[in-house]
Amino acid sequence: SSGPEDNTLVVGMELSYPPFEMSDENNEPAGVSVDLAKELGKHLGRPVRIENIAFAGLISSLKTGKIDLIISSMTATEERAQSIDFSTPYLETGLCLLVSKQSDINSIVDADKSGNAIAVKQGTTGHLYAIDHVKHATVLPLEKETSAVVEVTQGKADAFIYDQMSTFRNWKRHPDTTRPILKPFKTEHWAIGIRKGNQELVNSVNAFLTKFKADGGFEELGDRYLSEEKKAFKELGYPFLF
Amino acid sequence: MNLSLKNVSKRYGEFSALKGLNLELDSSRCLTLIGPSGGGKSTTLRLIAGLEKADSGQISLNGQLLANDERKLLEYRKSIGVVFQAYNLFPHLDALTNITLPLEKVHGFNKTAAQSRANELLDRLQLSEHSHKKPSELSGGQNQRVAIARALAHDPALLLFDEPTSALDPNMSAEVLDVIEELIQDGTDCIVVTHQMSFAKRVSDSIAFITNGEVAEYGSSSDIFDTPNTPELRNFLEQELKY
Amino acid sequence: MNLSLKNVSKRYGEFSALKGLNLELDSSRCLTLIGPSGGGKSTTLRLIAGLEKADSGQISLNGQLLANDERKLLEYRKSIGVVFQAYNLFPHLDALTNITLPLEKVHGFNKTAAQSRANELLDRLQLSEHSHKKPSELSGGQNQRVAIARALAHDPALLLFDEPTSALDPNMSAEVLDVIEELIQDGTDCIVVTHQMSFAKRVSDSIAFITNGEVAEYGSSSDIFDTPNTPELRNFLEQELKY
Amino acid sequence: MKGLLIQEGDQPNQPTRNLGVVLSFALALSFLCLLAFAAFASLDYNWNWSSVYKYRTKFIEGWLVTVGVSAAALITSCLIGGISALATRSRFLPLRYLFKIYVEVTRGTPLLVQMLMIFYVFADAIHLENRYIVGILILSLFSGAYVSEIFRAGIESVGSSQLLSAKSIGFTPYQTFRYVVFPQALRRSLPALAGQFANLIKDSSLLSIIAISEFTLNAQEVNTSTLSAFESFFPLAIGYLILTLPIFHLSRRLEKQLAFDS
Amino acid sequence: MKGLLIQEGDQPNQPTRNLGVVLSFALALSFLCLLAFAAFASLDYNWNWSSVYKYRTKFIEGWLVTVGVSAAALITSCLIGGISALATRSRFLPLRYLFKIYVEVTRGTPLLVQMLMIFYVFADAIHLENRYIVGILILSLFSGAYVSEIFRAGIESVGSSQLLSAKSIGFTPYQTFRYVVFPQALRRSLPALAGQFANLIKDSSLLSIIAISEFTLNAQEVNTSTLSAFESFFPLAIGYLILTLPIFHLSRRLEKQLAFDS
């Protein structure tokens, strides 16, 4: 971690959410968040080190000072905001559904019927949504996104609540067996997590985000990593993420 | 008993313990095996008991070839009683249970019958006080007596004893000898390995001298002791007299 | 040797194996312990060997009280040789290593010296052929001979033998007896438990009759055998004669 | 001070010794507690216990699932382990190798992989849909391989003289196993077996990856929900200790009861 | 057919028997492969192997981390286990109970909890920052408790007549342990020990939660990156088998070498 004499900016993220956080073929951190972190480092004039930490451990690591920032596609929720600070949001996305190709489900209301099973990924906002809002169907909290998709393809789960971009990508991966319902039923915002009592850093991060957006940095990242999605979303008429 | 061993051999890995052993007894009540240590007496006894298989050769008892088939061997083994040289009691069971277990599980005694039979024998062998001790808590002679009691308990038709009195004082040896003699009188056959020539003389009617994996000489008790033919046997018996 | 046991008692759990045993020998070269099975002979031997601790009473050898302190006991144990009734060889080591291990690790022999010493003894006890067998691959008498060789190998000042020839044929027994007699001649003391009265008569100058956890009678060899005082001893010796 | 040292010949129930045991135990425990206390004191962390308390039913429900699943898997794994231990010693070689491969591959690969493969591939192929049943099965198969090896070692530790003796009294192979080999093998296997049972209980936490909401998953969910780093690990540790300590204790008692000297 | 059955008295190196072994093994293996093939064939899944190949360096790097960490932890855990096994038999009772509590609590609680507690609380308190060192330490402490129990069981399985005999030839307690108890205990402990080593290697996957990018984590990341459910589990299983099978094999060979009959 960063001592007073070492001004490295340590950024924590879980490298398992492509194309935002991932490793490239050479096992180096890569993706939208990594580029964003590097840009931020440039802006602050500090070298950047990426720490790959399980999503569930990110907040603990931040609170115990093992990292300085979280840039890990983290949704700024009220609960999280009680224990850490967030920058201004840099991305908007929404929860949507992936269903089986034969399924006649067309909305979250269709899915939430007794006798149905709804898969979610543990600890995601989809999971939190399901805990609060799914009343009739059984919730299947799965550890892995890929398991949730397989549950849908095998008919073990009737729907999988996840974010738009991933749902789109999973459908592309299994076009014969799945169908996406990309219309979001709940929107949410991603932001950078910062340890409490660090207002100075919050301010400079916010300043960076504003400048980066204005300079078209996000547009460029979208073109670099998400061109297919960008095109598809435009065709479907949904607002794109950034 | 009518016992015949024809050209019996037994190897352990590279080592030949029995090298074509021959023995032919027409009718004997009690056979004693004598011979130098390592000669193959215990091995012969294990083969006759059907506990190990000979590598070649034939063993037959009372005209019956020793079965090769496990099921028949099992029946055969039920009809014999064995005392091993190292006693081989079950270390996790106390003296009493060591005796009652086979009675109950193999010979169909009920629990009380098995216990009363066991206690009768333990009494006779002066072990009543120690019936609830495990083998590791018994003295050498006590272990040996429990092993003897276990072998006798189900009134076997054939008794195989491997040095049954080696750890017993003369008093106790005499007692065991009395028991064995009674059993022989009642029609039980027996084969005994022993180093005590007095024992051999007293109970057995025939004697085989086993040395170097072979029977060097065998015959009736008196023949063997009075007119030994082979120099090995003569030498063997001389030492006994000297000492 | 000068041996004194004063009121020595030993319990195993609830059971009293020795109930205040007394024995006072001024100068004896070889003491024999005789007595009925379970009387406490092996226990007495273990206590004298410093392997177990008496619950009460005192044991002294040559005027020296048996130490209570482990370090001194260790030195003492190095100077003795013990043959256990059940041999107690190390099952994971072959015959040769069972003998060389203590020579190398305790008595500072180098490897060759230890091996030549071991082989010399194995030769004498006719075991050269079997030196690379593990205890489970040896016959009863072979095991016993290895145990004897192990006890003798480091020329101990005191030998403790628990029925050292029980599994040996008369020939081999005589050989072992010769070895023991030689050692006694050379100044080694010994204490032997045996059931073979002829053995007792031949090698020992004093005898103790242990029964029921006590020494019922002790004295010189001739006294004990010719004029036994207690009825127990008389009875014990009578059986021996009868048989 | 003397009570804290035991001498070789000491009887287990002397009063000074009993006092010594209690004192020593207290000493050791307080030392460890002090250590833990010091470490936690040096931690700059904002504890939030009330939210953990709020979620108590979630803990209890998860714990009960873990208990149920583990208990079922424990029994099944003993069965599988016993059969496999015998099968790996079978005279029919294909059977022997079948089980040997099972044992080695199962012990050699992560439970995670087995869990996902069996649930999504094998169970799916035979249309076994109930995730609890499949979960128990997977856990039993995994643990069974370890139990099998533990039993094998126990069985092999029984000396051949015992087998000879059993044969000589006319025991069938089954009786030999039942009355001679098994009791002795069990005694020797107990410590390893207790450890394996504890492992099984803890390994059941991996069932969360097929969406069985057991104890660990629920505890972690509480952590996520309340955004706490450490709080729910205390009930978690205690919940598992409640299950595992009695196993260790029982095993120790059985070990003493079945003790024999060979 | 006869070669597939072995008889009691069979010598291990008869040619028919060798043929039987190979045949039986092949039979068993092909049966299992067929089963797996059938199950996978019935699976309606869109396989994508090329992307797994693309990430091969990620697999290899993760595997190397796992190898390094496991090897270090294996050695340390044997040391800790050995010391602890002796300490739990120490005559100084507080030491004995200290280690008994260590063994039971460590075996009784999930590695996950220990990992997080030690890394974030204890290591933090003493400013031990290198996560690899802390990770190895945590793993060794965890595994050491199991090794300790395995050793204890082995030590206790040595009959008292052996100890008496060792004493009688003038061995010091250390020599008794070194030349009598240890070789016999090791022989009896080997199967359990091999199992525990395999467990340690697999348990090292939990180091991912303190951000050590070991094999399992990397494999899972490849799965997520390529949106694949199963593909990277094959290299994962093989990677672990490469480490664990030699351990099992070695243990078997040592078992045979050290075999003795009591």
Ligand SMILES: Nc1ncnc2c1ncn2[C@@H]1O[C@H](COP(=O)(O)OP(=O)(O)OP(=O)(O)O)[C@@H](O)[C@H]1O
């Ligand atoms: N498992 C084995 N491996 C190798 N050799 C063995 C094995 N069992 C026995 N032997 C050898 O076979 C020979 C005969 O052994 P056996 O036990 O029959 O002798 P014995 O006549 O009973 O001797 P003793 O009077 O000493 O008991 C011995 O030389 C022994 O070393």
Ligand SMILES: Nc1ncnc2c1ncn2[C@@H]1O[C@H](COP(=O)(O)OP(=O)(O)OP(=O)(O)O)[C@@H](O)[C@H]1O
């Ligand atoms: N560990 C033990 N637990 C209980 N009783 C024991 C234990 N060890 C020995 N004993 C008892 O102590 C008594 C004396 O045993 P010891 O071995 O000294 O007899 P012994 O005179 O050597 O007999 P033997 O001639 O049969 O070898 C026996 O009655 C025996 O049952």
Ligand SMILES: [Mg+2]
């Ligand atoms: Mg013999």
Ligand SMILES: [Mg+2]
């Ligand atoms: Mg004795």
